[in-house]
Amino acid sequence: MNKVKKNCPKCDLKYSIEPSFYTGSMYVSYGVGIAFAVATYMLLLIFGFADNPFTIFIAIVTVLAITFPYIGAVSKSIWAHLFFKYDKLIANQVKNDSGA
Known part of the structure; x- marks a missing residue:
């Protein structure tokens, strides 16, 4: 279900990412979480539940x-x-070469 090829068949880009990638995405996750929290608070204010x-x-x-995933x-x-x-x-070339 969640399988990814190891390398791009056309340009040989390695799809596995170093562990620091996930550290960086954690910082983005913090910002997105704050945005959801602020939106929730604003909705509570609008509907009078705050x-x-x-x-x-x-x-x-x-x-x-609920929105964590x-x-x-x-x-x-x-x-x-x-x-x-x-x-x-390149995406179209890969798609055509793979027979999809």
């Missing part, structure tokens, strides 16, 4: 717990897009 600090805390923790995936994608360039021509 009267109790405990309610705010529980709501933010619940939203972060999404935040992790998005943060890795954001961090990777800072370093890898997507070339549509």
